[in-house]
Amino acid sequence: MSGQLWRKLTRFITLTLSLAALVGCAAAEQTAGVTMTLDEPFRPQYHVSVPQKWANDPNGLVFYDGEYHLFYQHNPDDIVWGPMHWAHAVSADLVNWTHLPIALYPDEVGTIFSGSAVIDHNNTAGFGAEAMVAVFTHNDDGRQMQSVAYSTDRGRTWTKYAGNPVLEPPKNIRNFRDPKVFWYETESGAGHWVMAVSGGNIILFFTSSDLLHWETSGGFGLTFGATCGVWETPDLFPLPVDGGPETRWVLAVAIGGCAPAGGSGVQYFVGSFDGRTFTSDNDKDTILWADFGADFYAPQSWSEEPDGRRLWLAWMNNWTYAQDIPTATWRGTFTVPRELSLITTAEGVRLVQQPIADLEQLRGERWQWRDEVIGPDSNLLAEVGGETLEIAAEFAIDNLGDSDRFGFRVRRGDGEYTTIGYATKARTLYVDRAQSGNVAFNNAFGAVHTAQMSPIDGLIRLHILIDRSSVEVFGNDGRIVFSEQLFPAGDSLGLELFIDGQSVKLNALDIWQLEPATFQIENPL
Numbered sequence: 001m002s003g004q005l006w007r008k009l010t011r012f013i014t015l016t017l018s019l020a021a022l023v024g025c026a027a028a029e030q031t032a033g034v035t036m037t038l039d040e041p042f043r044p045q046y047h048v049s050v051p052q053k054w055a056n057d058p059n060g061l062v063f064y065d066g067e068y069h070l071f072y073q074h075n076p077d078d079i080v081w082g083p084m085h086w087a088h089a090v091s092a093d094l095v096n097w098t099h100l101p102i103a104l105y106p107d108e109v110g111t112i113f114s115g116s117a118v119i120d121h122n123n124t125a126g127f128g129a130e131a132m133v134a135v136f137t138h139n140d141d142g143r144q145m146q147s148v149a150y151s152t153d154r155g156r157t158w159t160k161y162a163g164n165p166v167l168e169p170p171k172n173i174r175n176f177r178d179p180k181v182f183w184y185e186t187e188s189g190a191g192h193w194v195m196a197v198s199g200g201n202i203i204l205f206f207t208s209s210d211l212l213h214w215e216t217s218g219g220f221g222l223t224f225g226a227t228c229g230v231w232e233t234p235d236l237f238p239l240p241v242d243g244g245p246e247t248r249w250v251l252a253v254a255i256g257g258c259a260p261a262g263g264s265g266v267q268y269f270v271g272s273f274d275g276r277t278f279t280s281d282n283d284k285d286t287i288l289w290a291d292f293g294a295d296f297y298a299p300q301s302w303s304e305e306p307d308g309r310r311l312w313l314a315w316m317n318n319w320t321y322a323q324d325i326p327t328a329t330w331r332g333t334f335t336v337p338r339e340l341s342l343i344t345t346a347e348g349v350r351l352v353q354q355p356i357a358d359l360e361q362l363r364g365e366r367w368q369w370r371d372e373v374i375g376p377d378s379n380l381l382a383e384v385g386g387e388t389l390e391i392a393a394e395f396a397i398d399n400l401g402d403s404d405r406f407g408f409r410v411r412r413g414d415g416e417y418t419t420i421g422y423a424t425k426a427r428t429l430y431v432d433r434a435q436s437g438n439v440a441f442n443n444a445f446g447a448v449h450t451a452q453m454s455p456i457d458g459l460i461r462l463h464i465l466i467d468r469s470s471v472e473v474f475g476n477d478g479r480i481v482f483s484e485q486l487f488p489a490g491d492s493l494g495l496e497l498f499i500d501g502q503s504v505k506l507n508a509l510d511i512w513q514l515e516p517a518t519f520q521i522e523n524p525l
Contacts (some may be wrong), residue, residue, distance in 0.1 A: 021195040027204040036099075036519040041258050042327050042469040042487055045318070045388045046362055048089060051099055055332025056315050056322070057178075057233055057298035059086055060117030060134050060222045063305055068094055070156055070313075071103055072334070073114060078290065079331045080323045083467040084111045086136070088155065094311070094337045094358050098520040103158050104149055109165065109512070112135035112232055114143065114178040118211075119304055120150075124193070125211040128152045133211055135195065137177040138165055143170055144176045146197065148211060150410045158400060167195070167206065175200045181211070182303060184275045192276065196234040196251075197394065201227045203234050203253065205277050207223050218277025218335055223286045229256030233298040237310055238272065239342045241349055247279070248349055249273040252290060253309040254298045256319065261294035261449040263320030270342070270349050282348065290351060292451035294471070295320045295481035296335060310340040311356060314484055316470060320507040321442035326487050327469075335472060335483050336465060336467075343479075354478040355465060362391065365472045370505040372407070381511075387411065388514040391464040397424060403501030410466050411436065413492025418484070420473055421452070421463050421498075422460050428476045429453040429482070437488030453480045459507070465514075 038045055049055075053076050060071035067090045080214030086104035091097045104112045123129050127150040138147045145165035149158045150163065150404020167175040178198045185191035195214060196205040202221035204212040228491065232254040238247045252268040268288050270281040282288075291314075299314035316333045317325070325331055338353040369385050374380065381466035391408065397457075407421030419432040430450040433439065439446030453460075453475050463474040474481040495511075 033523070034521045035255075036521055038516055038519070040328065041490065043330075044333050044467045044469060046095070046514060047336060047467050048097055048313075048519070049072065049471065050087065050330050050332035051521055052330055053077065054081060054330075054406070055087060056081065056115045058300045058315060058316065058334060058433075059136065060115050061300045061302040061312070061331075062117040062119060062132065063302055064119050064130075064132060065154055066092060067154065067355055068092070068302060069117065069132075069333075070097070071117065072315075072332070074104065074332075075100065079329065083466055084113055084139070086112050086134070092154070093361070094356055095176055095361060096518040098522055100156065100522050103155065104160075107160065109147060109259060110138035110140035110143075110145075113139045114181045114298065115146075116182075116300065117303070118181055118183065118193075120211065124209060125150070135179045135181045135211065137179065139177070142173075142174065146179050146195070146214075149466045158263065159213065161336045161347050163212065165197055166212050167197075170199070170204070170317060173199050175230050176204075178235055180234050180300075182236070188276065192275070192279075194236075196236050198231050198234055198253070202233065203251065210339070212414065220269075220278040221253075221282070224280060225269060226255055226287050228258035229264070231255055231299065232484070235299065235301055235312070236278065237301055238273070239340060243341070249278065250310055250340070250342070250351060251278050251280075252299060259294075260292045260315050260451065261318075262287050262444055262447065263294065263318040264297050264387065265318075266290040266296055266299060266314065268351055269356075270351070288350065290353070291481045291483050292474070293449055293484040294320075294445075295485045296481075296483040299335075303341070312340060313337045314483070316485060320444050322442045325485065332505045333470065333485075338478075350479065352478040353481050354474060355463070357471070359390075359465075359514075362514045364515050367509075367511045369506065369509040372456075372509070373503050374497060374506050375408075375503045376499050376501070378497065378499070380497050381495045384511055385412075386493045386513055387466065387468045387490075387493055388516070389466040389495065390512045390514055391462065391466070392508070392510045393462045393464075394507040394509075395422070395453055395460045395462075396458055396507050397460060403499050403504045404506045405498075405500040407414075407462070407498060407499055408464065409494075409496040410464070410471060410489040411486060412494030412496055413489050415490055416492050417494070417496070418471060418486055418488070419498075420464060420471065422462075424501075427452060427454050428468075429473070429480050431471065431473060431482045431484050433486060435485060436486045437492065449482060449484070451475075451480045451482070457472070
């Protein structure tokens, strides 16, 4: 049997098994419009998670006709990485979600790796007015090429372009994947499509008038930033600086190693884009990290966002241990959506992330304190706890000698807790999950993660989101961010405000109990 025939047979078997697994799952656990139960161990209560089996990178984030679309990498057959499909979920408010049937299946060209989606308002590709077009990587036994599929019914059904692939890999580049596509409009009112594709440790750019025929237009990245792992899942978008008229472009790339917390992570570059290629404002040695926690990878931002916001989310995991985390029937969670902005700092223009205000609809019971002096024997939060909390705190530390460390211990139970603290002498924000619960599944998991963060006008602000199996920490209004998975016991619900030293001034503290979001599963049959 020839190699080509064998690959086709293998893919046919894979597709058959995928369909069988999907039908079996539907028959056993799903009916039309079923609400997901969120009572299994570690199942997030307000973060999007895959209903069953495996998920990783978010793909194809686009808004259309009242819906935010989230596609993502999915193996419907197992709780580890395998033959990749595009799963699909939609939301009207970015908080409550409906999981739809799988959008894209492997085919005779290959499995379906990451990519993006756009609305072709001008019908440049000829698929129909306002067709939703997915541009993704086909992977054929390691040979990676870019392909197209389209939908004319709001993403419910998909047709793959008969001429796939539309972009073959350049010579001598093995890793050629994860196309990010967007429409670039010139000052004259003309425009063209742009594709940014990962090419090892560089990002390659291509342009097109119709999404089907592409020409090379430039590249960025050779020896820039961190190059200790393969670059993946690029995203490229403009943002105003300090909310004013000046605009800079942000190029974000996931990287397979050497992130601040170890393993995989995300770096970004700030610069300019002329419609053909990207130029960094910083020198080659400048490394900017989007997140200092261990669990933030492959972020993508929504195109067509109706309010003009730039929003993204990421896979909340790390390739060091992603396939070992102690969940039973599923593996795959995403961060909350975050709103992005650029601010001017003493070091230059930097990215800021804040959880979207839309999440405030989940707020329930509230606890509030003002103008408290916290000492080592304080027991301010003795009556507060839970597995889904939002914390907003402001500390005044004009006299850094009064305390060595302060912060919160969350998900506290019998011998376990996660510490979110600020070290005043080192001026670092940190998350310590060494005693956070189940850490034995991987030697790298139970560690302390740190980032430099100086006070602003003598203040330290912390905004913390706690879910059943994660914490997300936004320091000083989102200048420093940590995304971290946790696997504590179900009854580890305590919350503590701690201080090592004499005292710290607590200007304000607000804590909310967060109610579960609603997650529906639409019957795929």
